Amino acid sequence: MSFFARVTSRPPNPGKTNAIIMGRKTYDSVPASLRPLAKRISVVVTRDTSGSVKEGVMRELVGRRERIAAKAAEAVKKDDGEKAVEPMTDAIVVPSLEQALERLESEYGEKGVLGKVFVIGGAEIYNAAIGLQAGSALKGRPVRVVMTNVVRKGVDGSVGSFECDTFFPLDRLDGGNGWRTANSAEVSEWVGEEVDGLWKSEGDVEVQMVGFEKV
Numbered sequence: 001m002s003f004f005a006r007v008t009s010r011p012p013n014p015g016k017t018n019a020i021i022m023g024r025k026t027y028d029s030v031p032a033s034l035r036p037l038a039k040r041i042s043v044v045v046t047r048d049t050s051g052s053v054k055e056g057v058m059r060e061l062v063g064r065r066e067r068i069a070a071k072a073a074e075a076v077k078k079d080d081g082e083k084a085v086e087p088m089t090d091a092i093v094v095p096s097l098e099q100a101l102e103r104l105e106s107e108y109g110e111k112g113v114l115g116k117v118f119v120i121g122g123a124e125i126y127n128a129a130i131g132l133q134a135g136s137a138l139k140g141r142p143v144r145v146v147m148t149n150v151v152r153k154g155v156d157g158s159v160g161s162f163e164c165d166t167f168f169p170l171d172r173l174d175g176g177n178g179w180r181t182a183n184s185a186e187v188s189e190w191v192g193e194e195v196d197g198l199w200k201s202e203g204d205v206e207v208q209m210v211g212f213e214k215v
């Protein structure tokens with residue numbers, strides 16, 4: 001989780017803010033006190049036409065900004081040293097992934113304040129993102145996947161060793177399917193920190209970070 005927070009909130013340059021596109025259920029799965037996630041533009045995808053999802057997200061955005069401002073004011077009291085420009089905390093609600101990309105471009109990209117765009121799930125949104133075609137709403141942005149392989153120690157094969165209710169469309173990333181495996185130097189550049197691609201022990205599991213790019 002700390003890797004996710006660091007990578008998604010670190011902008012490529014000062015003055016820019018990264019965006020995180022997610023399905024409505026993923027948004028709801030974030031603890032209420034942390035919604036929308038700070039220092040990022042949250043883009044919530046929903047089919048809701050009643051306006052209630054948008055209303056809820058906007059109400060939470062107001063509360064979240066108030067808490068962030070109060071914390072910043074407290075920090076200024078303690079230390080009046082010069083601070084770098086912080087990324088903004090914002091949120092929009094959209095009816096599709098294509099609309100998410102279009103709104104990000106028209107509302108932030110054209111002002112030069114949009115950083116990286118991350119699609120953070122869940123399953124249906126990942127599927128739609130993997131299926132995006134170059135020349136669509138992507139505006140020349142490449143489509144990349146950064147993910148963690150996780151296996152439980154001492155279990156033969158990872159399948160069946162975890163109970164899951166949401167699935168990533170892994171089969172679509174197989175070679176020959178329009179995707180290539182990235183090397184660790186590329187993944188490091190994408191995420192903005194060193195990734196070596198080796199399996200690492202973490203408690204009762206082993207993890208490995210890998211990356212793919214649509215060719």
Ligand SMILES: NC(=O)c1ccc[n+]([C@@H]2O[C@H](COP(=O)([O-])OP(=O)(O)OC[C@H]3O[C@@H](n4cnc5c(N)ncnc54)[C@H](OP(=O)(O)O)[C@@H]3O)[C@@H](O)[C@H]2O)c1
Nearest residue numbers: 023024025026029045046047048095120121122123124166
């Ligand atoms: N491990 C990970 O990397 C990871 C990442 C993300 C989420 N998760 C977990 O996955 C769970 C949620 O994933 P999920 O797959 O069940 O749900 P989800 O994709 O987060 O949300 C599904 C909802 O998003 C909206 N939606 C999805 N596709 C849409 C489309 N094409 N057009 C318009 N609206 C669309 C709909 O919202 P409405 O119902 O409002 O219409 C749909 O019910 C949570 O438990 C979360 O913690 C894990």
